[in-house]
Amino acid sequence: xxxxxxxxxxxxxxxxxAVTVLLGACSGDDGTVxxxxxxxxxxxxxxxxxxxxxxxxxxxxxxxxxxPTVEQTPVAPPGGEGDLAPVPTAAVLTLPPVPLDQxxxxxxxxxxxxxxxxxxxxxxxxxxxxxxxxxxxTVEVANAGAAALDVAGLAVSLAYADxxxxxxxxxxxxxxxxxxxxGADVSGTYVFLVPEDQRAAVTVRVGLASQxxxxxxxxxxx
Numbered sequence: 350x351x352x353x354x355x356x357x358x359x360x361x362x363x364x365x366x367a368v369t370v371l372l373g374a375c376s377g378d379d380g381t382v383x384x385x386x387x388x389x390x391x392x393x394x395x396x397x398x399x400x401x402x403x404x405x406x407x408x409x410x411x412x413x414x415x416x417p418t419v420e421q422t423p424v425a426p427p428g429g430e431g432d433l434a435p436v437p438t439a440a441v442l443t444l445p446p447v448p449l450d451q452x453x454x455x456x457x458x459x460x461x462x463x464x465x466x467x468x469x470x471x472x473x474x475x476x477x478x479x480x481x482x483x484x485x486x487t488v489e490v491a492n493a494g495a496a497a498l499d500v501a502g503l504a505v506s507l508a509y510a511d512x513x514x515x516x517x518x519x520x521x522x523x524x525x526x527x528x529x530x531x532g533a534d535v536s537g538t539y540v541f542l543v544p545e546d547q548r549a550a551v552t553v554r555v556g557l558a559s560q561x562x563x564x565x566x567x568x569x570x571x
Contacts (some may be wrong), residue, residue: 384457449565493531501558515542522538
């Protein structure tokens with residue numbers, strides 16, 4: 350009697366084939382994840398689906414926020430448009446020197462004089478102020494014009510031996526205050542530190558806004 354072959358080898362072969370297909374699907378290079386699906390006849394088929402983001406369980410990819418736009422104001426390069434126009438400067442006219450005891454005609458109806466030069470001793474009373482021998486110079490401004498004269502910009506300086514003397518703000522300093530009425534004159538006192546042995550030849554400059562600078566020279570010894 351012929352011997353009947355068992356169906357066991359065929360079943361084993363089918364199971365091995367299913368495992369091989371399953372392993373091949375899991376090790377795919379296309380970034381998919383395999384999953385078993387039951388098919389008719391009791392065999393197992395493998396399906397694949399896109400893999401999700403790490404830790405995301407296969408969810409949708411995160412949205413990307415757009416970069417905000419930054420408005421910029423163009424700036425003109427050096428030498429281009431937008432540069433400030435240079436402000437023209439007017440040359441200051443200086444009149445020829447006159448002796449300390451002579452008046453100086455600055456303009457029509459305007460005269461400046463040195464009324465007195467006195468040796469004084471001053472004491473510094475504020476930051477940067479120095480005590481010592483000084484010279485007090487009285488400046489007189491006469492207005493013979495028809496309108497009042499503003500002397501708020503009056504500037505007085507003194508130099509000796511090519512050295513600019515340091516001004517003193519404390520007594521007896523008393524600058525000119527204005528305006529000067531028409532047909533009147535005002536005077537003020539300006540004090541400068543000058544060593545006693547440097548007073549034989551001094552230069553006093555007096556300047557008014559929009560007016561030429563007048564220069565007085567002479568001896569300040571008394």
